[in-house]
Amino acid sequence: MQFRKKVDNKLTVAVRLALAVGTFAVVGPAFAQNAGGPAASENEAKKLETVTVTGTRIPRVDVETAQPVVTIDRKQIQNQGFTSVADILQNLTEVGSPPISRANALSSGEDVGGYYVDLRNLGPNRTLILINGKRLGANTSGLQDLGQIPVSVIDRIEVLKDGGSSIYGSDAIAGVVNVITRSNFTGAEANAYVGQYDNNDGKGQSYDFTLGTANDRGSIMASAQYQKDDPVWAKDREFSAYPSGPFHPTAGWSGISQYGSFSGPCGPGGAKATCTLKPGTDPRDIANYQPLTSARYANSNQEMTLATGQERTSLFVAGKYNLLDNLAFKTDFLYNKRDTLQQIAGYPYQSAAFGTPMAATSYFNPLGTTLNFARRGWEVPRTTNSELETYRWTAGFEGFFELGGRSWNWDVGAMTNRNNMLKTGHGDFNLINTEAAVGPSYMGTDGKVHCGTAAKPVAGCVVWNPLLPYGQAGAGSLADPDLQAFLFPEFHDTGKTTTTDYTANIAGTFQGLPAGDVGVAAGIEHRQEDGRFVPDAFNQAGLSSGLAATTTEGKYSVNEAYLEFDVPLLRDVVMARELSIDVASRYSDYDNFGTTTNSKASVKWKPIDDLLVRGSWAQGFRAPTISDLYGGIGSSFESYTDPCDTKSGSAKGNPAVAARCTGGFGGQAAVAANYVQLGQALNPCTTYPCQTNYQFTTGSNSKLTPETATTRTFGVIYSPHYVEGLDVSLDWYKIDIKNVIAQDAVQDILDDCYVAGIASRCSGFTRDPANGVITNMFYGLTNKGWQKTAGYDFGVNYRFTIDSIGQFATHWNTTYVDYLNVKADDNPDTTVQPLTGYGGNFRTRSNLSLDFTRGLFGMTWTMRYYSGMTERCSYVTPAECNDIDHVDPFNGAQAQRHTGSTTFNDVQFRWTMPWKGVISVGANNVFDKQGPIMYSKPNSSFVYYGGFDIGRFYYLKYSQRF
Known part of the structure; x- marks a missing residue:
């Protein structure tokens, strides 16, 4: 079922027309004329030479290695219609659920606005990002922002789908993404790109200019890029316009609304109720109040961004100078500035939570006694503006020398990467000023209400009447700009991280075995990570309604050395056209936790020319980040499902859980037999997971040790000589991670206590004995449990030509996840939790792309397939809960909902003009497909993945070479 509001505009109409013309231009002439020859690519090999493929330091002639590597070349990037590296990588089937904060409006940490890649659904900080084989700098949480890399300078992207710690060190557990920039670029190139959604929003634009020259003495290239993406608002899509989606448009609204409320005698016959002012009446008279109903609840989605807007400016300069025939100096510089603005609804203020009630002597108080109130700051939405500046510079020497008749390559270099961040928040209350604004007040002789008393006025204070509804004029209205300035200052967080890296490498061959030369590479590295993140002083002191946090600050250094051998065992014998083994080991000495050694062995076997068999075994690790080790204390309003909830929790279908809840298990307060979880404003939850009314606390751990991992792969590549241009591959992978660094998740703590019956886990939180609500919890970082995944990657690439029609290239890539399992701790009784198929952990992802070229015309059609998903039933009805009797070992009887698969289609048409210009027009999600509603909100703030x-996103691009 589709939920779209169709809005025609000049751009979409123009692109639709161009798509129709493009279809005729490409397909129509195909049967009337001969195809022209393919144009030579800038990156096409001119001669046989060695290359170093990601995952190894040894140069080779053959790019097919014992490790699975996916290469995305510049032509493929241009044919996809994307303007960021993250968008390109997100379309790989091996990439898991997107940890892209641009899609999560509630993300407000130092990752705001960043683009991150998550291979194998193992987390973005378990994928290492490189630029030309050197690390990209990270924030204090270890996240590397791919958005810093301008697309205009990319030659290709290589993705190692294997462990890489034996070559690159920490973080390369799920794999490595190596962005390789263009070299020896000569001439000039300009690109202009504009696009927007069919709904007339989310406009994107990108402009870049690249200039370069190269000769025998060296080369230099400079590229500048500007990119801007306008926000998309949640209210403009039916699937995100309501907290619980379009099928339940009134569910999940918040009782802390823009109309103001308090507990008082406004019910029938003066009974106690939650009171709110009748429209247009005097707020000082209790007779003008009525009981709050759901008609006056707040739909906070109406004020939220669905996709955050951002603006980026980039400059990249690279140069190489040949000092001698065998000695060169290389350097590059990257500057990137990111400016991101995201928004959520005004703060749901509850005076009882902060000890700031309306004073009994407030001019606006209708009771004449101290009054606790609730009022959402609807007039002032909460915004987060994040500015990040990146400076990255590398410099070094490289060369070669002859030894024993063989050439050896060497390089020495240095890299520094500095990120400076300023995060400005607006929309949280200044608690000091809020207390004054709702404190004593009086009507002055000037006819205005003032803070304090007539005998003792409070200078500089602006009065607030939190019981005055949004849209109603009157004294103390939150619409008053002076009051907004008084209550809502800007809060500034700052951050800075610096990565400094020194490396030296050498690689070559020496004669060793009858099957061929033995390749060898060795190197040393010294790296230092230094970072700090300083929250605003008000937030540190707990003087704002924002999430309390303290400073993160620390540094560490590591000295490393590695050694790699590529040993040929057999060549040109029966059943062994080639057989070789590659072994590598890396020693790392950290100044905080100590040493670790990680090794790898991989085998490459070609029994016949058409068939390659490969396999690998690798150790890996992830060192604790600065934030893991030296982070401050932070807090957040978490969402969870209380196991003791008799409506949707485990207690509903598990008698043992129910008994622990009502019996006060683990020293906790007992809950009622009919207990229902209470959410914001202490109202019963209607959707799950449900957000808590209280801030929970988390923090770092200076005694953390590294995660360890073992990766195994086995695969085959079949390239039949009788079908020219066809390659078929199948790779199996298995990754086991132990000693996982993880937050003691709120849900895990509660499930361990009540579902698994681990009494020691019950001491981490406190329940209010009066109503059963969990009022506080600490869930800090620790090494615990494990994470395991296994699956298959299948690929078909086929390039062929039909003389009377044109050139075709087909790419079909599929990833099937056998399992993705998590064990929350090391207790043998803890149940293993399967994640495959739940939320954004798809069982199967598959992409099929067809590229067609005929003379000056070309087109690309891509299909992106996602398998169905599973979640708990939020609404147990036949229409939305199709597995009501489901029982699983983790939660017992738990009704589930299974959704169908989703396929998106993209199309692009291209015309190469005689003056070296290329115009491209396309549409991503050309059929305007919408995925299923997911009430678990996987990787999102909304009920949509x-x-x-x-x-549907239309775009138009023009490229010009000079």
Whole structure:
């Protein structure tokens, strides 16, 4: 079922027309004329030479290695219609659920606005990002922002789908993404790109200019890029316009609304109720109040961004100078500035939570006694503006020398990467000023209400009447700009991280075995990570309604050395056209936790020319980040499902859980037999997971040790000589991670206590004995449990030509996840939790792309397939809960909902003009497909998977070479 509001505009109409013309231009002439020859690519090999493929330091002639590597070349990037590296990588089937904060409006940490890649659904900080084989700098949480890399300078992207710690060190557990920039570029190139959604929003634009020259003495290239993406508002899509989606448009609204409320005698016959002012009446008279009903609840989605807007400016300069025939100096510089603005609804203020009630002597108080109130700051939405500046510079020497008749390559270099961040928040209350604004007040002789008393006025204070509804004029209205300035200052968080890296490498061959030369590479590295994140002083002191946090600050250094051998065992014998083994080991000495050694062995076997068999075994690790080790204390309003909830929790279908809840298990307060979880404003939850009314606390751990991992792969590549241009591959992978660094998740703590019956886990939180609500919890970082995944990657690439029609290239890539399992701790009784198929952990992802070229015309059609998903039933009705009797070992009887698969289609048409210009027109999600509603909100702030398309997106691009 589609939920779209169709809005025609000049751009979409123009692109639709161009798409129709493009279809005729490409397909129509195909049967009337001969195809022209393919144009030579800038990156096409001119001669046989060695290359170093990601995952190894040894140069080779053959790019097919014992490790699975996916390469995305510049032509493929141009044919996809994307303007960021993250968008390109997100379309790989091996990439998991998107940890892209641009799609999560509630993300407000130092990752705001960043683009991150998550291979194998193992987390973005378990994928290492490189630029030309060197690390990209990270924030204090270890996240590397791919958005810093301008697309205009990319030659290709290589993705190692294997452990890489034996070559690159920490973080390369799920794999490595190596962005390789263009070299020896000569001439000039300009690109202009504009696009927007069919709904007339989310406009994107990108402009870049690249200039370069190269000769025998060296080369230099400079590229500048400007990119801007306008926000998309949640209210403009039916699937995100309501907290619980379009099928339940009134569910999940908040009782802390823009109309103001308090507990008082406004019910029938003066009974106690939650009171709110009748429209247009005097707020000082209790007779003008009525009981709050759901008609006056707040739909906070109406004020939220669905996709955050951002603006980026980039400059990249690279140069190489040949000092001698065998000695060169290389350097590059990257500057990137990111400016991101995201928004959520005004703060749901509850005076009782902060000890700031309306004073009994407030001019606006209708009771004449101290009064606790609730009022959402609807007039002032909460915004987060994040500015990040990146400076990255590398410099070094490289060369070669002859030894024993063989050439050896060497390089020495240095890299520094500095990120400076300023995060400005607006919309949280200044608690000091709020207390004054709702404190004593009086009507002055000037006819205005003032803070304090007539005998003792409070200078500089602006009065607030939190019981005055949004849209109603009157004294103390939150619409008053002076009051907004008084209550809502800007809060400034600052951050800075610096990565400094020194490396030296050498690689070559020496004669060793009858099957061929033995390749060898060795190197040393010294790296230092230094970072700090300083929240605003008000937030540190707990003087704002924002999430309390303290400073993160620390540094560490590591000295490393590695050694790699590529040993040929057999060549040109029966059943062994080639057989070789590659072994590598890396020693790392950290100044905080100590040493670790990680090794790898991989085998490459070609029994016949058409068939390659490969396999690998690798150790890996992830060192604790600065934030893991030296982070401050932070807090957040978490969402969870209380196991003791008799409506949707485990107690509903598990008698043992119910008994622990009502019996006060683990020293906790007992809950009632009919207990229902209470959410914001202490109202019964209607959707799950449900957000708590209280801030929970989390923090770092300076005694953390590294995660460890073992990766195994086995695969085959079949390239039949009788079908020219066809390659078929199948790879199996298995990754086991132990000693996982993880937050003691709120849900895990509660499930361990009540579901698994681990009494020691019950001491981490406190329940209010009066109503059963969990009022506080600490869930800090620790090493615990494990995470395991296994699956298959299948690929078909086929390039062929039909003389009377044109050139075709077909790419079909599929990833099937056998399992993705998590064990929350090391207790043998803890149940293993399967994640495959739940939320954004798809069982199967598959992409099929067909590229067609005929003379000056070309087109690309891509299909992106996602398998169905599973979640708990939020609404147990036949229409939305199709597995009501489901029982699983983790939660017992728990009704589930299974959704169908989703396929998106993209199309692009291209015309190469005689003056070296290329015009491209396309549409992503050309059929305006919408994915299923998901009430578990996977990787999103909405009931929609955060990685799915949010509409049909048209774009137009022009490229010009000079």
